[in-house]
Amino acid sequence: MSKVKILALLLALLLLTSCSSGTLSSKITADGTLSATVAALDNKPAEQTEDGYLLAATNENYSLYYEEKGLTVRVKNNLTGAVTDSAATPDESSSEAWKNFVNSGIVLEYYKGTAVNLNKINMYSGKPDTKISLIENGFAAEVKFKSIGISLTMFVTLDNNGIRVQVPNSSIKEENEQYRLAAVYVLPFLGYTHLGDVEGYMLIPDGCGALIALEDNNQKFSQPYKAKIYGGNYSVESNSYATQKYDDTIATTASSAGIFAPVFGMVHTSRQNAFLGIIESGKYNAEIYAYPNGVVTEYNWITARYIYRETYQYLTGQSGSITSTQSERETFDISVAYRFKGGEDADYVGLAEGYREYLTENGVLKADNDTDYGMRLDFFAGDVEKALFGTKFVSMTSVEQIDEILAELTGEGIDNLSVSLKGWQKGGIYGNLTGKTSFEGDVGDLSDYAELAEKYSDISFLLYGDFLNTYKKSGSKDYIYQYNGRVFSNDTFLELHPTKYRYTAAAAEKRIEALAKSLTEKGNIGISFDGVTDEVYSYEAGEKMKMFSRQYAAGVNSDTLSAVGEQLSTAYIAPNDYLWSTVQKYYDYKVYGSDYKFVTGEIPFFAIVLKGRIPLYSEYINFKADTTEYKLKLIESGIYPSFLLTSESPSELIYTDSASLFSCQYSEYSEMIREYNEIFTKLYSVTADSTISDHSLSDGVAVTTYENGAKVVVNYNESAIQYDGNTVEGQAYLFIGGKAGQ
Numbered sequence: 001m002s003k004v005k006i007l008a009l010l011l012a013l014l015l016l017t018s019c020s021s022g023t024l025s026s027k028i029t030a031d032g033t034l035s036a037t038v039a040a041l042d043n044k045p046a047e048q049t050e051d052g053y054l055l056a057a058t059n060e061n062y063s064l065y066y067e068e069k070g071l072t073v074r075v076k077n078n079l080t081g082a083v084t085d086s087a088a089t090p091d092e093s094s095s096e097a098w099k100n101f102v103n104s105g106i107v108l109e110y111y112k113g114t115a116v117n118l119n120k121i122n123m124y125s126g127k128p129d130t131k132i133s134l135i136e137n138g139f140a141a142e143v144k145f146k147s148i149g150i151s152l153t154m155f156v157t158l159d160n161n162g163i164r165v166q167v168p169n170s171s172i173k174e175e176n177e178q179y180r181l182a183a184v185y186v187l188p189f190l191g192y193t194h195l196g197d198v199e200g201y202m203l204i205p206d207g208c209g210a211l212i213a214l215e216d217n218n219q220k221f222s223q224p225y226k227a228k229i230y231g232g233n234y235s236v237e238s239n240s241y242a243t244q245k246y247d248d249t250i251a252t253t254a255s256s257a258g259i260f261a262p263v264f265g266m267v268h269t270s271r272q273n274a275f276l277g278i279i280e281s282g283k284y285n286a287e288i289y290a291y292p293n294g295v296v297t298e299y300n301w302i303t304a305r306y307i308y309r310e311t312y313q314y315l316t317g318q319s320g321s322i323t324s325t326q327s328e329r330e331t332f333d334i335s336v337a338y339r340f341k342g343g344e345d346a347d348y349v350g351l352a353e354g355y356r357e358y359l360t361e362n363g364v365l366k367a368d369n370d371t372d373y374g375m376r377l378d379f380f381a382g383d384v385e386k387a388l389f390g391t392k393f394v395s396m397t398s399v400e401q402i403d404e405i406l407a408e409l410t411g412e413g414i415d416n417l418s419v420s421l422k423g424w425q426k427g428g429i430y431g432n433l434t435g436k437t438s439f440e441g442d443v444g445d446l447s448d449y450a451e452l453a454e455k456y457s458d459i460s461f462l463l464y465g466d467f468l469n470t471y472k473k474s475g476s477k478d479y480i481y482q483y484n485g486r487v488f489s490n491d492t493f494l495e496l497h498p499t500k501y502r503y504t505a506a507a508a509e510k511r512i513e514a515l516a517k518s519l520t521e522k523g524n525i526g527i528s529f530d531g532v533t534d535e536v537y538s539y540e541a542g543e544k545m546k547m548f549s550r551q552y553a554a555g556v557n558s559d560t561l562s563a564v565g566e567q568l569s570t571a572y573i574a575p576n577d578y579l580w581s582t583v584q585k586y587y588d589y590k591v592y593g594s595d596y597k598f599v600t601g602e603i604p605f606f607a608i609v610l611k612g613r614i615p616l617y618s619e620y621i622n623f624k625a626d627t628t629e630y631k632l633k634l635i636e637s638g639i640y641p642s643f644l645l646t647s648e649s650p651s652e653l654i655y656t657d658s659a660s661l662f663s664c665q666y667s668e669y670s671e672m673i674r675e676y677n678e679i680f681t682k683l684y685s686v687t688a689d690s691t692i693s694d695h696s697l698s699d700g701v702a703v704t705t706y707e708n709g710a711k712v713v714v715n716y717n718e719s720a721i722q723y724d725g726n727t728v729e730g731q732a733y734l735f736i737g738g739k740a741g742q
Contacts (some may be wrong), residue, residue: 008376036166049074057138057158062340064138064158070123071105071130071141073187075163075275080342082273085192094297100124102192102299104155106143109716113178116311116323121145138163142171149176154186161354162275167306167334167648179307181329186336188289188303191266191275195293195300202302203265203276203348205594208637209605212300212347214268214291219294221598228287228577229279231258233550234480234488234502234537236312236326246247261577261606265289265351265415266300274346281335282306284536284550292598306334311383312483326483330467330549349695352608356691363612364581373684374416375616375677376642377407378464378528380664381423381443383430383656384496386596389422391496393428394652399444399452401647405666406456412679415458418571418585418617421449422464422644429658430471430497446522451526460569460585461525465515468507468531471497478507480539483547488539494657504541505548505556506713508532516564525568528587532557534574554578571617580614587642591615591633591716604704606693607637612707620644621676622663628731629716631676635733636702636714638687641676643669686710686738701728710738 047055053065053074064072072087087104097120101107104122112119123130128151129144138157145151153171157164165186174181196216204210204225209344212225262279279286282304290302309326339358341350347651359365380404384391400417409417423429424439437446453461469657471492471741473479479487480502490500503511512532519525536554554576562582564570571585610616617640623629634641645666653659687710694705700717713723713734720729 002725015581034435055135056156057137059137059158059160061160062158062162064156064163066132066139066141066156068130068132070103071132071143071154072103072579073105073163073190075338075340077340078344080272081272082268082342084191084273084275084340086187087194088189088192088194088299097125098297102189102297102301105187105649106141106152107188108145108148108150109182110148110150111180111182111325112148112311113622116325118182121148125574128394131604149177150174150179150181152184162338162340164280164335166281166336169331169333172308172329180325181429182310182325183308184306184334185303186306186334189299189301190277190303190338192299192301195298198268199270200266200268200274201348202292202300203267203351203605204288204290204599205261205263205264205591205605206596206599207602208607209348209352209603210593210596211601211603212290213600214293214300215294215600217294217598221292221294224292225290225596225598227259229259229262229283230550231534233310233548235482235539236310236596254705258534259288260574262286262288262304263355264290264304265348266302267351268349269347269720272343272346273340274342274351275338275340276351277302277304278337278339278355278358279304279335281333281339284554285330285332287701295519304336306332310425321484324483328547332549332551348605349608349693352605352691356609359421359580359609360613364577364601365610368623369613369615370584371612371615371689372416373640374418374460374615375499375587375640375673375680376418376420377673378420378422378620378642378644380644380646380658380661381574382440383423383428383653383658385655386496391427393440393442394656395440395442396423396444396648396650396652398647399448403452403455405645406452406459406648408670409673410456410459412674414674415456416677416681418460418462420462420571423622423658424449424463428656430494432472433465433467433511433515436520437515437518446518446525450522450525453522457524462528462569462571463515463519463525464528464530465512466530467512468502468535470501470503471499473499473501476507477541479541480504480537481541481545483540485540485545488537492657496657502535502537502539504539505532505553506541509556509560512560512564516568518568525569527564528571528573529561529627530573532561532571533577533579536576544717558582580610583614584608585617586614587617588619589639591618591630591637592640601697603697604637604692607639608692608695611638612689615640618642620664621672622669627672631679632714632716632731632733635679635683635712636691636704638683638704638712641680643673645669671681683712683735686735687712688739690738706738708738711736 005536031568053067056066057064062514063076090099094616100122107122109118109120112138123529126145133140140155151173152167155166193214198214200214202213246475262283265276269273278673287305293300308329311325313321339354380395382394382396384393424443425431426438439445482488492500536550538550552707558578565582572583575587618634620642622643644664646664650662687706690706690708693707702714704712713728715721715728718730
């Protein structure tokens with residue numbers, strides 16, 4: 001008998017006895033799936049509140065209650081008395097469908113027949129058969145929507161930090177082929193508020209972290225925040241959402257920035273109550289939704305939507321296509337941990353600290369990582385331009401010229417550097433990375449670069465490589481295919497490299513391993529990874545066009561990069577959270593968000609989480625419009641500076657596809673490099689490897705407090721301000737205490 005059948009039988013036996021006579025507890029196994037076990041419990045009458053909620057579990061910190069009809073929950077903080085509900089009082093102005101939605105703990109979306117439009121069903125419109133069992137530290141609910149033949153089981157359990165909600169994939173049944181599950185919401189209204197009744201904000205994982213205030217918006221917003229975790233999925237049509245960015249009345253259509261960490265939060269400052277949702281399983285197939293009031297309803301709410309099927313364009317000929325849906329359901333468990341904070345900790349700093357604690361408990365972040373300060377200097381070797389026959393290489397920076405620049409900097413004591421070479425391969429920056437170490441002739445060769453690394457032994461030397469994207473198509477099965485059977489590609493709008501293709505995870509792995517093997521023999525050169533660090537996708541590949549999931553691709557990339565990191569020094573460009581456990585250097589950390597109209601503040605949420613555990617490096621400073629503000633943002637968050645440099649004038653690139661690199665010549669930025677190095681050397685001398693313990697931003701003044709007592713005060717205003725008896729000039733900063741002051 002299969003494990004699934006055994007589980008179903010045990011569950012059925014349990015439910016036949018009584019609602020509270022046994023325990024069905026779920027846990028995540030080593031392979032990442034959910035299993036369930038049954039144990040006997042004594043009969044205990046459930047405590048009931050005046051409004052009909054039943055007590056499922058309690059401990060010193062929290063109590064968990066549930067309501068049977070809508071399958072909603074209530075979490076009570078036993079220390080502060082604060083209550084968090086997941087069911088709302090119906091908004092009479094809303095449609096019947098939305099009234100049902102806001103009072104349902106489970107909502108499904110499904111496709112009917114061959115139609116591609118989404119249908120919703122919830123605990124009220126669907127009138128499901130629901131059987132609830134008290135389990136160890138919580139409850140389990142088996143929900144059967146008989147009208148569409150879809151059923152699942154939801155587990156909600158309590159621990160000392162909050163609650164965990166799980167839906168095992170093994171519990172999902174589709175018994176009517178006319179109805180196919182598309183998506184699932186669990187507790188979508190947990191922590192909701194109405195208009196401006198409660199002070200606080202929603203936290204969205206956009207860029208550095210962004211807040212949406214819980215204030216009455218007077219219906220000025222028409223679109224919510226919607227973004228897919230880890231960006232679009234190449235196997236289907238890319239999703240675009242209309243989002244209000246710059247105007248109160250015009251909704252501009254734009255693809256939301258990809259989410260690199262699967263978290264979202266709700267903070268009720270007036271109630272001193274907050275939670276952070278951390279998606280543990282299902283994150284590769286999930287979207288984050290945040291609805292400010294006025295968008296459809298008068299409520300503020302934030303949740304995740306877990307996608308089991310999507311639509312795509314199926315080709316019917318050379319130019320024709322029809323919209324279809326995935327035939328096979330994606331197979332993944334849903335597991336989301338809600339970590340609560342109360343009292344003075346109920347703010348975005350408390351949520352960030354809670355996330356750091358979670359990542360540390362799970363072995364992702366380690367206190368002994370090397371986070372010493374060092375400036376990042378990426379050197380651009382070159383690109384190609386049209387020639388009489390084919391193309392010719394335009395050399396911008398050779399190994400010899402890098403030597404000259406480093407000799408100048410190290411001669412002044414600036415040797416805390418991380419150096420990477422971009423565009424070194426045949427064909428320059430857009431040339432294919434095959435795994436071979438063949439340099440463009442004018443740049444030098446690997447031996448020259450290795451000698452440079454040996455000469456400057458205190459400097460980290462890397463070769464940059466984008467192992468996901470390629471600009472040359474062949475008949476190879478190394479490229480990813482979409483559900484519609486077509487090779488996935490993007491228009492780049494570049495003259496010489498007009499189309500971009502993606503390698504499969506296996507093809508990328510092969511190229512990475514080949515390059516790593518060659519560099520391991522040199523022993524002193526590492527790899528700066530791009531592409532495979534910040535993009536993940538499902539795809540078809542192989543002779544029989546087998547489907548590979550996003551989770552599979554992320555797993556292959558993670559394992560490959562981890563293995564390389566055990567042999568070589570590495571840096572990851574904008575890495576997704578599943579790579580954080582092996583990050584040596586985090587490049588291209590974002591200190592801004594997407595500037596959505598409904599965002600009321602951007603905060604250094606992820607810097608609070610990661611600072612002192614992973615060395616964080618900025619995007620290129622020399623391509624920022626306002627370098628003064630950007631410098632202050634880096635100081636506020638403790639992010640190390642980065643520059644992209646050439647030896648030759650960027651005017652040489654005018655006929656190449658890199659013509660946009662208009663400002664990167666070392667001679668123009670040498671003084672700025674010295675200035676930044678002096679600032680951040682001093683900053684590190686004060687903060688050292690400490691984590692951030694507090695942060696505030698008020699009236700244009702940001703104060704970042706570190707665990708060792710250091711304070712960094714940044715004044716964004718034009719005029720000077722007073723702080724703790726000190727004058728901070730306009731658009732300037734002040735370092736107080738910390739390591740240097742002890």
